Amino acid sequence: MLRQIALIDCNSFYVSCERLFEPRLRSKAVVVLSNNDGCVVARSKEAKRIPVEMGVPFFEIKDLVETGKVIALSSNYTLYGDLSARVMTTLAGFGRSQEVYSIDECFLDLTGDPKPTETMIAARCRVLRDVGIPTSVGIGPTKTLAKLASEIAKGLPAGVFVMPPPGPALAEVLGKLPVAEVWGVGPAFQATLRTWNIKTVLDLARLPPERMQRKYGVVGERVVRELRGEACHLLVEGPEPKQTITVSRSFSRDIAALPDLRAAASSFAERAAEKARSGHRAAGAVTAWLSANRFKADAPDCGGSLTHVFPVATNSTPELVNAVDAMVRRLWELGQPEGRWKKAGVLLLDLVDDRARQTSLFGEVERERAGRISTALDEASRRFGTTALCSGTRLLSKNWKPLAGRCSPRRTTRWNEVLEVG
DNA sequence: TCTGGGGTCCTAGGACCC
DNA sequence: TCTGGGGTCCTAGGACCC
Numbered sequence: 001m002l003r004q005i006a007l008i009d010c011n012s013f014y015v016s017c018e019r020l021f022e023p024r025l026r027s028k029a030v031v032v033l034s035n036n037d038g039c040v041v042a043r044s045k046e047a048k049r050i051p052v053e054m055g056v057p058f059f060e061i062k063d064l065v066e067t068g069k070v071i072a073l074s075s076n077y078t079l080y081g082d083l084s085a086r087v088m089t090t091l092a093g094f095g096r097s098q099e100v101y102s103i104d105e106c107f108l109d110l111t112g113d114p115k116p117t118e119t120m121i122a123a124r125c126r127v128l129r130d131v132g133i134p135t136s137v138g139i140g141p142t143k144t145l146a147k148l149a150s151e152i153a154k155g156l157p158a159g160v161f162v163m164p165p166p167g168p169a170l171a172e173v174l175g176k177l178p179v180a181e182v183w184g185v186g187p188a189f190q191a192t193l194r195t196w197n198i199k200t201v202l203d204l205a206r207l208p209p210e211r212m213q214r215k216y217g218v219v220g221e222r223v224v225r226e227l228r229g230e231a232c233h234l235l236v237e238g239p240e241p242k243q244t245i246t247v248s249r250s251f252s253r254d255i256a257a258l259p260d261l262r263a264a265a266s267s268f269a270e271r272a273a274e275k276a277r278s279g280h281r282a283a284g285a286v287t288a289w290l291s292a293n294r295f296k297a298d299a300p301d302c303g304g305s306l307t308h309v310f311p312v313a314t315n316s317t318p319e320l321v322n323a324v325d326a327m328v329r330r331l332w333e334l335g336q337p338e339g340r341w342k343k344a345g346v347l348l349l350d351l352v353d354d355r356a357r358q359t360s361l362f363g364e365v366e367r368e369r370a371g372r373i374s375t376a377l378d379e380a381s382r383r384f385g386t387t388a389l390c391s392g393t394r395l396l397s398k399n400w401k402p403l404a405g406r407c408s409p410r411r412t413t414r415w416n417e418v419l420e421v422g
Numbered sequence: 423t424c425t426g427g428g429g430t431c432c433t434a435g436g437a438c439c440c
Numbered sequence: 441t442c443t444g445g446g447g448t449c450c451t452a453g454g455a456c457c458c
Contacts, residue, residue: 034426057425102458186456246428295425
């Protein structure tokens, strides 16, 4: 049976959310800004037409805002998350299975549906009526083709586009699309394809998969195969357990004062602990990092990180906050006297299921790991008076001593040599 | 002056063991 | 002092996504 995958994409999602509560925003050029109102993260179609590009810093469009040509809004992620959940729930019943791919997109499996177009027109109408969010729907035999179809759908009155089955009709559609539209083809990929004189999606689909495999491995190969209608990416139902959890922010200005850094880092650690607990995850290690303003010519890529390994995986707020706080104080010292920080973050890694941990805590594996790690921690603190571990690989600004060696959280044997340098 | 945040997957090659 | 290869695990970093 021919696979039929639909990709439902909310149009200008953040802008559409804001428009629900502010009718004056309808038919206007509207953008939503990132944290600290730093740059543009969503644009209405009127704003795209001007054009306002995705990701441009706010100061570059300030004139447009001041002259009333564009309305700029701060973001409200709580609202967007709530509306997203309603959209996804509404759509779930229209396919035999659903993969929520991002805050504003999901895939539905329509295989076996005799009238997929009608089904999706009904789905869009329901989302618009019940939640108030406009959507576009693309349908195709693979995820990659469905995504391309949804781009075409944005320009159609019905808001639904079905990719033709492989053959001349499909070739005609793909021949009109630039290769940059393809899911998985980013800037680096595009640069190579240009040198191969690959311009349209059709050009790419006609490349021998083996050639892509040699240059880009399985990732590139899958892109080509999916364009030919061969499914390489299956639907993933239900949220997969997280591999890492990040909480990070840019500051509105550079921060040099330790109390400010500690306050920020503690709140990141608290939030990370909450995220971990809500997903039933526990961290085997936590990294804290600081970085300087990457746009300043005198301090490119300057920053550092420390990683702390827990004897037993944890998601307790005090444990995470304490570990992060100790590392931030140390990072601040390492950055003295000129350290000025624009961004900081906390990363939970080595995540495990915290319900399984409860039962395996007394199991052999966990006990062996706990014993091994605590021995190494004891040794480290005896010799160096600290248990914070250096893993910074970019402590390279002119006033900082580069850190030699690396630390891998699982490799207890190497910790000591890293600590000696740090 | 002002430039987001949160993820995933893949690979080369090092580390380690036998 | 000189000598080997296979298998597996692990990490950093690149590339991409929204």
